[in-house]
Amino acid sequence: MKQVLLLTGLLALALLAGCRQPEATPAAGAGLEIALSIAPEPLATGAAEVTVTVNQNGQPVPIGIVSLRGDMTHAGMIPVIRENITLADGRAVVPFEWTMGGDWFIEVTVTLPDGTSARQTFDYAVTGS
Amino acid sequence: MRGTSPLYRPQSAYNLLHLPLVGRLLRWRWGRLALQLPFFIVAALLLIDGFTGPQNAARNLATVAPWVQYRGLLILAVLLAGNLFCMACPFTLPRTLAKRFSLGERRFPKLLRNKWLAIGGLFVIFLLYEWLDLWASPWLTAWLIVAYFVAAFALEAFFKESPFCKYVCPLGSFNFVYGTLSPSQIAVKNADICGQCAGKECINGSYSPQTVIRLDTITLRDAAGTEQRYEQQVIHGPQGTPGCGTELFAPQIKSNLDCIYCLDCARACPHQNIGLFVRTPGRELLQPEAWPKRWDVSLLVICLAFMSVTNAFGMVPPVYALEQSLIDVFGFQSELPVLLLIFGVGNLLLPMGLALLAGTLSRTFTRSALSLRDTVAAFAPAFVPVGFSIWFAHYGFHFLIAPLSIIPVFQEFMGQPGDWALFSVALEGSLIGLIQVVALLGGLLWSLVIAQRAALRLYRRDGLIGLLPWAVLLLLLMLAALQIFSLPMEMRGTEAMFR
Structure with missing residues (x-):
């Protein structure tokens, strides 16, 4: 009986893994090209400005919504989240902040009016100050 | 039981095992299991997320829980209460199972019965942490958790005592050292009882394949010098409690070093003579006889x-x-x-x-x-x-x-x-x-x-x-x-x- 309970418990825990929200398609899969440029350089802790450029088949995407999420590779750091930024003529300028020096990655999610959603991740090394 | 130092009676203020609800839970036969199970479930969640979840350390339980929450809370718990993590350690949960599959009653090799392995273990774990960037890898952290379970199980199965806790575990070694600062300690209420206890169940345990009943006769003197004698029935059997895994004899415990706070000693003691007492933090650091x-x-x-x-x-x-x-x-x-x-x-x-x-x-x-x-x-x-x-x-x-x-x-x-x-x-x-x-x-x-x-x-x-x-x-x-x-x-x- 104990073994049955243990197995049932472990099975229930394993099922939890299937509860996660579906993730957006990688950018390449949706036919989108996402590029980031960040100022100022070299990257250092403090305020920054992220310019997101999104093209589809070589042409700027006329309209869309961009969300950014900056995470450090170290566990337990608070992310920098910028959501629902309007993309116009394939370009969006997003105020950002490097809250600490170290390895960062920014995940960009682009949602087009037809519901297509794509994401891409960019890695950065930021110097502490 | 080893050593020749005299029985030790601390000047303790309060027995935490007398706390209304917590004390009862801790004294309960399944008390440790009740504390370990939630941590075991947490460990299972970390494994699931570590192996199947997003490999983004900031968004994965396997990295956030151990490398941020656990370490921060552990250090506070050690300072304010005691070695609570070892008390609820999930890695030793399969101990009973390991003992059931025991491959023998051999002792851990004498050459290794010291802290050199612990120093090596700490060195390796901190090296791996930096080399493999464990703080950034849910997958590798999950494997580390698996390694802990396997090592604890294997050493419990192969050896009579609990060598994993006492000689190997880097987490335990950390907790042992800094547990010496904590304001609580296992101790006996009356060392005279221990001197007359025939079975020393605190260290030997009360498990036996068949039920055996023994009668201990204890003679105590009150403050006026009057002798009082009582008899205590001691039952050993399949439902018995294991003794101290790290082989500490309760009346001789002078330090939290090596104590995993499992309270098996308190549960095994047929005379209810062992408690978890409040004490001056870091007491043993000022007592040369308490330090090996x-x-x-x-x-x-x-x-x-x-x-x-x-x-x-x-x-x-x-x-x-x-x-x-x-x-x-x-x-x-x-x-x-x-x-x-x-x-x-x-x-x-x-x-x-x-x-x-x-x-x-x-x-x-x-x-x-x-x-x-x-x-x-x-x-x-x-x-x-x-x-x-x-x-x-x-x-x-x-x-x-x-x-x-x-x-x-x-x-x-x-x-x-x-x-x-x-x-x-x-x-x-x-x-x-x-x-x-x-x-x-x-x-x-x-x-x-x-x-x-x-x-x-x-x-x-x-x-x-x-x-x-x-x-x-x-x-x-x-x-x-x-x-x-x-x-x-x-x-x-x-x-x-x-x-």
Whole structure:
């Protein structure tokens, strides 16, 4: 009986893994090209400005919504989240902040009016100050 | 049972096992299991998320829970209550199962019954942490958790005692050392009872394949000198409780070193003579008879204090400059030899060398006849508070910059959107800095008091000169930590240097 309970418990825990929200398609899969440029350089802790450029088949995407999420590779750091930024003529300028020096990655999610959603991740090394 | 020291009766204030609800839970036959099960479920969740979840360390339970929450809360728990993590350790949960599949009643090899393995284990775990960037890898952290379960199970199955807890486990070794600061300790109520107890169930346990009933006759004298005799029925059987896994005999426990707070001794004692008592924090650090005069124990404590500095050093910019200069000088092609060199020097050679040097200088300055081993053992307890304060400053920093980050991570694990905006609270950087400085200064002061008492005890009128080398060493350790914490933290891996 104990073994049955243990197995049932472990099975229930394993099922939890299937509860996660579906993730957006990688950018390449949706036919989108996402590029980031960040100022100022070299990257250092403090305020920054992220310019997101999104093209589809070589042409700027006329309209869309961009969300950014900056995470450090170290566990337990608070992310920098910028959501629902309007993309116009394939370009969006997003105020950002490097809250600490170290390895960062920014995940960009682009949602087009037809519901297509794509994401891409960019890695950065930021110097502490 | 070994040793010839007299039975020990602490001047204790309050038995925590008498607390209304908590005490009853802890005394309950399944009390430890009740504490371990939630942690076992947590470990299972970490494994699931680590192996199947997003490999983003900031959004995975396997990395956030152990590397941020656990370390921050553990350090507080050790200081404010005691070795609570070992008490609820999930890795030893399969102990009963392992004992059932026991492959023999052999003892752990005598050669390994010391703290050298623990020093090696701590060295390896901190090396792996940096080399494999465990803080950034849910998958590898999950494998580390698996390794803990396998190692604990295998050693429990192969050997009679609990060698994993006592001699191997790096987490346990950390908790043992810093548990000496905590305000609680296992002790007996009346040592006279232990002297007449026939079975010493606290250490031998009360398990037996068949039921056996014994009658203990105990004679006690009250304050007026009147003898009182009572008989206690002692039952051994299949439902019996195991004795102390780390082989501590309750009436001789003078220190929290090696005590995993499992309370098996209290449950096994047929005379209800064992309790978890409130005491002065760090009591054993001032009691020379409570501290073993052994190289392995002394160097474990001293190395762990230095490890606190090198571990923090791995997160500030000068480490990258040092690594680069080592690459330039030695032409290393991978990160492992660089880290081996830094950690080998910082975590082993430097603490051992400086401890020997300070001990030699102390003896020379005071013309002491005390052996070098006993000199180092006398001052080793002084490294507990300063080491603890550096770990506290480091782990406290990680915890306080995102204390609630586990909540959105768990929400995402459960399939909900993580409410990062709500739970992104953090303490002000300046306030964290102040907490760090206060902790470091407090740790240094506490350490200096312990070292001063040791010096006066050993050298009497020459106490000041005998103290000097140790005081300088403790001060340098704290200054190194202060310097590190004053630098901007840079949480990054260094593998890019080798690409």
